[in-house]
Amino acid sequence: MTKPQPKLRPLPAFIFMTRWLQLPLYLGLILAQCVYVFHFWVELKDLIGAIMGNEASLQHILAAVAVHAPTPEAVAAAAAAHAAPAKLTETTIMLVVLGLIDVVMISNLLVMVIIGGYETFISRMNLDTHPDQPEWLSHVNASVLKTKLAMAIIGISSIHLLKTFINASVYDEKTLIAQTGIHVVFLLSALAISYTDRITTLTHNESH
Secondary structure, three states, X not given: OOOOOOOOOHHHXXXXXXXXXXXXXXXXXXXXXXXXXXXXXXXXXXXXXXXXXXXXXXXXXHHHHOOOOOOXXXXXXXXXXXXXXXXXXXXXXXXXXXXXXXXXXXXXXXXXXXXXXXXXHHOOOOOOOOOOOOHHHHHOOHXXXXXXXXHHHHHHHHHHHHHHHHOHXXXXXXXXXXXXXXXXXXXXXXXXXXXXXXXXXXXXXXXX
């Protein structure tokens, strides 16, 4: 026979219910996800249109991959690099595709935050028997979610860094060093988070 759940006192029950205040935040992230989906299809439509010879789509693509260069010399280099060609160049296509991958990875990050955050901080979804349950959701907790978010941010940073190095000629040395340094900091932070969680888990297991 199932043991009845003890009834919470009014104050603890009220405090516990405040977790639902986070629900509008996750609903807002769902709307942000919709914006990214729309942006993805607009970019993809322009890419296909540019390949098919649509001049307006080509100009949209060139504007999307244009670099706001920090110095006059870089401005001149950017103008030369992104002068309107008769057709798409391999570099331009690569930059657009990297932008699409960037949108997908940010979308993945949003999914992890929305589903994992709701499951961890608001209420269980009871998806244990659902065939489409994400593999990581079965053992999600604050530590696992934190580590996965760190890895997702590193992936996004890698895409941005790759786009920067493809356009390295229009950036100054300080910008390249700064972006590389930021990426290294993300890597070290993820390693520190992973190491800390591992030590915490080992300590918890030894105490039991």
